[in-house]
Amino acid sequence: MVTITGVIPRPSTYTGLWSWLTTVDHKRIGALYGISAFFFFIVGGIEAGIMRLQLITSDNSLVSADWFNAMFTMHGTTMIFMVIMPFGATFFNFLIPLMIGARDVAFPRLNAFSYWTFLFGALLMHAGFLIGQVPDAGWFSYANLTAAPFSVGKGLDFWALSLQVLGVASLAAGFNFVVTIINMRAPGMSLMRMPVFVWMTLVTSILLVLAFPIITVALIELTADRQFGANFFNTAAGGDPILWQHLFWLFGHPEVYILILPAMGVVSEIIPTFSRKPLFGYPVIVFSGIVIAIMSWAVWSHHMFTVGLGPIANSVFTITTMLIAVPTGVKIFNWIGTMWKGSIDLRTPMLMAIGFVSLFIVGGLSGVSHAVSPSDFQQQDTYYIVAHIHYVLFGGAIFGIFAGIYYWYPKITGKMYNELLGKIHFWLMFIGMNLTFFPMHYAGLNGMPRRIYTYAEGFGWEGMNLLATIGYFVIVISLLIFIHNFFRSIKKGEEAGHDPWDAPTLEWSISSPPPVYNFAEVPVVRGQDAYWITKREAAARGETVPAEPHVDPTTIHLPSPSYWPLITSFGVVWIAGGLLIDVGWDYIRFPISFVGGIITILGVIGWSLEPPAEEHHEAAGGHH
């Protein structure tokens, strides 16, 4: 083994398909995450469209009950695990090393492994469509509806095993960013000088590392039930369906903050830049982020108020859940404080950021109304909750993501997007979003339960559902404009320059797009908003600060590309995929699955025995 892997040289191509398959460059991995996330955003959006068309009026029969159930299951699963989380990873990957003045992440090959494992897991989940075995028990997949007698077919197996694979990707990424942020900051960047986005990434990564093991346990139990005849959730054999709910939401509530904290970080970068004022109450914003992360572990049972945990438990979780609104509110007040007496430039990223804040306020307030458990007894499992989560996850996370895409577009592509189209995108999406989701509050209060594939007339739900479906198409139009703007500007956009926004963070000090080595010289950080300090000192001397000049990349030691992350990821997904093979003889899936295990082990051995770098880099190397 040693000899085999020892003689396979590391890949040395930096162009073409192989360079993308073997890349360990955090910027390229970030781009891959972004493209994949956007692809699944379209997939999840189409699933939403099928639901909206089915519900456009009463007694509609566009799709069958089972198909509708599959649609809302896949819509939720896709948007959470394959869209918002990888969009977060897009920003983490592209920006964190740049913002902290580092060459790359701490473990570049592990970073590539995270991406490929994510992509393969997501494709495995969707492979169920090809053979008509689509998960259909909801993104929360409550036991014991997932037990074998109530869920025939392989849909739930695809769901559980693919989610397990996605969890591996998230865990690896989580560890990577915790280590990167703690260890690889440029000299002078103390924790309290880190940009808020870096802080929120650190908090999110810690949440990832702590939360995913819980869903892993739950999924192992579910897989054991379904594949090996265990009885964790089989009530007929004495299993407990409530166990699943506790495990799922103990993971699931921190997961909500895994989805929203990166967006909060993005917005905390954009608002100061476009207000030309430092973030108001920086330590308070950082501290509230940490408090939210800690409190997120003490609120999970608010998803279970109607389960019958008793009034004592419900009282406790009512109070803890209501209290989590306080640090969230404090963040909002500080963002408004940042804008107050600022010099505000309402460009697209800022509009998106303000959109985020204004919509998140709505989601936060409706959240308080079902934190109150007696009131939640009426709202639980109605469209009121659907409205709430979409104000938080679409109005919140997605607006934050688009704010970030527009804000860093010139840095990532080197080109400037079209401002007018950007603003049209914002306003259409803002209107469409409210048109889709605001009426859902009323539908829910008028008694419309979630996850119903049809409804009878006479309940007064038609009008609100029609509005929501119209709103969906307004959002679709806004996204078409975005796609057009995105690709057209890459080709025909103006050169953006290295610092179009006069931004305060380090990534703007280097050229756009950033060179492969990021910083030719490791920056020294002398305070918060480090690049503002540099620029204003220069301005005081009557100078301007150009982008850091380019140097010959071969003079800088960089991590070399590697085949092994791809191979190891392939092995991991084969383990899961093997268990899904169904060819008549039931036991064939175990040996097939074992083959995946062997590939994984070979991949890890090859990975660990791989020579450290290419020869000429070795020779030229030296400084880090």
Add this chain to the structure above:
Amino acid sequence: MGQLPFAEEESPNQRRAVPAPRAVSDIPVSPVSDTSSRRLGRRSLVTLALLGGVLILAALGCDAEAHQSILSSTPWTLDGVGGPVAREQLLLFNVLLWTMVIVFVLVEGALLYAAIRFRRKPGDPLPPQTHGHTPLEIAWTIVPTILILGLGVWSVIVLFKLEPGEAIALARAEGKEPVRVEAVGHQWWWEFRYEDPLPGDEATKLVTTANEMRVPVNTPIIMDLKSDDVIHSFWIPKLAGKQDVVPTKTNSMWFLAEETGMYYGQCAEFCGTAHAQMKFRVHVMEDAEYKAWVAGFAEPAQLTAQETRGQLVFLGDGQCVTCHTVGASDTVNPDTGEGVQHARMQTFIEYTQWLAKRPEERLEDVRTGNEPPTAFAAPNLTDLSCRKTLGAGLVELNLENLRDWVRNPDSIKPGNRMSELAAIYQTRTDHRANLTEAQLGDLAAYLLAQGSQIDADICRPEL
């Protein structure tokens, strides 16, 4: 909103690191020119007006008269609800709603004001570089905390009022006992069982019905919720918030209806294919009517010749009697827990356990004749003619719909267990009932005779 007193103060970090950013505040750093901001202000106002229009439209769509609305006709009244439980919940929601509206207006107002008032004009200098304001931070942490704790204490008090103990106290204060009804959630219909429908009455009887329950007006009702398959949720929006129906445990809740009439309910927890079609109704009746319904329940009916032929189908060719009961309660001895329906639920549980076995093991069982018996809990049809609907609130109950339902249940309700499990649907390739049209007509007539002995004012839908 007045101008907030933001002090121009620097964090210690900043003071150490940057030599006074204010010193450079007069340097125009404006690489981005902006010409469209004025127009934008007007555009955002137009958008707000549009949004307002949408909200009003949506508000028009909210209707306290709607079958399942939890709202009153206006957010400052408490009409439209059916009883004290829903009223407590609505009061709490209304207060929360007004709190939300006030906070919404203040915070969104401040955000919008800041976005419009402090917009950059070409040539503007760098604004004062403030970093925070400690008293302000303390204020906007403490004030919401106090507000929230106040609301929290009230919610906890309400929470305890929703416990079933409250119903017993309420009933006993009037010298009554609450009526206890057991609701069993099945995929995808509801079973209602009254072990003591007339508490305090000597001559009591067991009453079992399905999908439409009947309760006396102004009497606290305690629901004991059970499931023999997956998790469901029991919800009558106008009478009380929901409570989950969980296999392995019994949850309880209560409600009281202050007026007679029909109330709509629906399963609220996703429970599989036909979750959307798992509805039920609550008929709130005058005491005397309720007593008449109980008294007439399961009294033998006089059958016509056609109905008698239908009975033969029910017991014979149709094999309906395997799972359904007519003319009797599904008797259960509360001490031993044994009875017809109980046995059916047991076989269902054993059957689901058997289904969880490996396919090859199941095949072996079938070969050796060891497969479990298939008799399942199905709706009790004893007072069928008293019901308004068929298929758990899905279609109106009448002769034609009933015949269509028996002939081909899949055409009416997806995923129903009847066509999946009953023997008469397994013999034909098109999955229809293996009965002649004449048999179907006779059977429907027989079924609709069920309950005809009960007071005609209460039962007898327009057939």
